[in-house]
Amino acid sequence: MASKKMKMYVEEEILKSYKSMYRLAYTYVKNEADALDVVQESVYKAIRNASKIKHYEYIKSWLYRIVINTSLDILHKRNKESLVEKMTEEIKEETNRDLDLINSLQNLTDKERLVIVLRFFEDMKINDIAGVLQENPNTIKSILYRALKKLRVDMEKGGYKNE
Amino acid sequence: MNNNLDELKRKYEEIEVPQNTLELVEKTIKKAKKKEKALNIFKDFGATLVAIVAILTILVNLNSNIAYGLSKLPILNVVVEVVNFRNYESKHKDMEANLNIPEISVKDEEGKILEESTKKINASIEEYTNKLISRYQEEVEATGGEGLQTVNLDYEIITNNERLFSIRFNELIVMASGNEKVKIFHLDKQTGEVIILKDLFREDANFKKIISDNIKEQMKKRMEEDENLTYWIDSEVPEWDFKSINDDTTFYINEKGKLVIVFDEYEVAPGFMGVQEFEIPTEIIKDFAKDGFIS
Structure with a gap:
């Protein structure tokens, strides 16, 4: 059973x-x-x-x-x-502060978002994420790298640091 | 960068989870388990169900043969209209059904009701709606009214011209996730017959392959133009791939007079894509289409 x-x-x-x-x-x-x-x-x-x-x-x-x-x-x-x-x-005019985060995550692809959430918010290991997505750990690393780069760009121009 | 990530993480954790979430989750777990039991009961009846389905199929096939034999008797200028409708409504806790079922009348030029045609189209519709209702009722019985299902059925008349009357049913069944389906009935106003896709074409026409090939091309093109779209074609799971339309694939004729092929949710694409429609260029089918339907 x-x-x-x-x-x-x-x-x-x-x-x-x-x-x-x-x-x-x-x-x-x-x-x-x-x-x-x-x-x-x-x-x-x-x-x-x-x-x-x-x-x-x-x-x-x-x-x-x-x-x-x-x-x-x-x-x-x-x-x-x-x-x-x-x-x-565009939902920037909304005052809800959660939406800042949502806006930054918005520009990621599904896979990028999933990897960011699993790795940083849920503290999973690269190898485990790789196992789940059935990808090579190096692929996960490059997805992560790409996602971080996108996030950084967004945060810098989106005035995220002013908070 | 790391500070920013920490900030992001903190914000993520700040998304407030409503208080009743845990309660809802526990309730849903219970429901899912109960449903499983109900399904197991169904499995025992599997054999009976198969037998019933087989008989229905044969009857339908016989009907279409009969229909074909009669289709050569022309009736001209019939008037088709929805004269009445009834509503099937039912509610048990989290289960709900709401079906609008139309009654159609077919009359000749002088307004005299054509009994046979009227009976035929209403019988087709009733067979379909009864199936939906009994499927819902079985579900209620199997779960003791504690299941999770909503059934909604609405209709609209999408074509009513000199040659063709088409009525479209939009079926929405929400269980755990929703399932959208479309059913369209057509009445040939020259013959008074209920017709299916193959009746639009001459007998010897190879319409299935020609239309299917065109649909596959359209799928590929749509996927190329928009990477968010997925159709099951050349996929990793070949048995899911769209292969061909059938004699009775759902269709309608749009306001431009073009043939449109309709696929239910999940039929040719993943669920998030919903119901899918493909307009077929008239040039590729006009050589073997019967007159008066497509322009």
Whole structure:
């Protein structure tokens, strides 16, 4: 009953990292109601598909991948406008300070964002991230490098340092 | 740079998680597990379900044969309209269904109802909506009304010209994630018959290959122009790839008189792409299209 055990692990991981799941979703959908929807849907999908995970150590990042896919799904469904428009939409005039962060993450590709979140916000190791994304660790490093470079450029010209 | 990253991380952690999130998460876990049990019950009935599906398919096939035989009797200038609709509504906790089901009437020039045509198109629609309703009811029963599902069905008349009447159903089933589907019924106003894609073309026409090839080209072009788009074509999983349209692939004729092929969500692309439509250039099909449908 390996799959039953895996389900237990997935459940444990969800209860441990639901806050991170919410935050990750929030960086995409940018409002509480949708972020909660994403979390609920992702939890549902994760439990239902738990038996598909082969390795215990992949659970965490697998969860985040579900969150990202679900966020993109919801974005697409909520506003039929194209994803690209949504991504580049200017929201600087909003006063909510969270949006500064969201704006900087906005210009990253999905993979870049996932790598930044996993590496820096969730403190995962490059090798583990590589295992999950099924990429060579060197590839992850170069994605990370590219993402950091983009972030730096944005932060310098976006007046981020004034905060 | 590192200071900035720390700052970023701090901001990330400052995104406030609503208080009821944990409660919601726990509830959802429970629901997901319950649903699993319900599905297992279904598995035991698997064999019965397969048998029923098979019979339905045969009946439908027989019907289309009958339809074909009759399609040579012309009825001219019929008037088609939605005369009535009924609403199926049901609610159990987090399960909800709301279906608008139209009733259609086909009349001749003098306003006399053409019983046979009227019956045919309404029967086609009813067969479809009954299937949706019973699928929902099965779901309610299997989960004891504790499931998580919303079914919505709306319709619109998209074509009603001299030759063709087309009514489109937009089906939205939201379980864990949403599933969008489109079903369109067409009535040939010259014959009074309910028609499918293949009835637009002459019998010997190789329309499936020609249209499919064109769709594949369009998919490739769209992907080239926008890297955010994905279609299942030449993908890593060949069995998911779009191969060909069928005799009864969903279609409609748009206001320009062009044939448009419609694919449900997940049918030819990942879920986030939604329902997909492809307009087919008239030049490539006009040689074998029957008169009056496409321009």
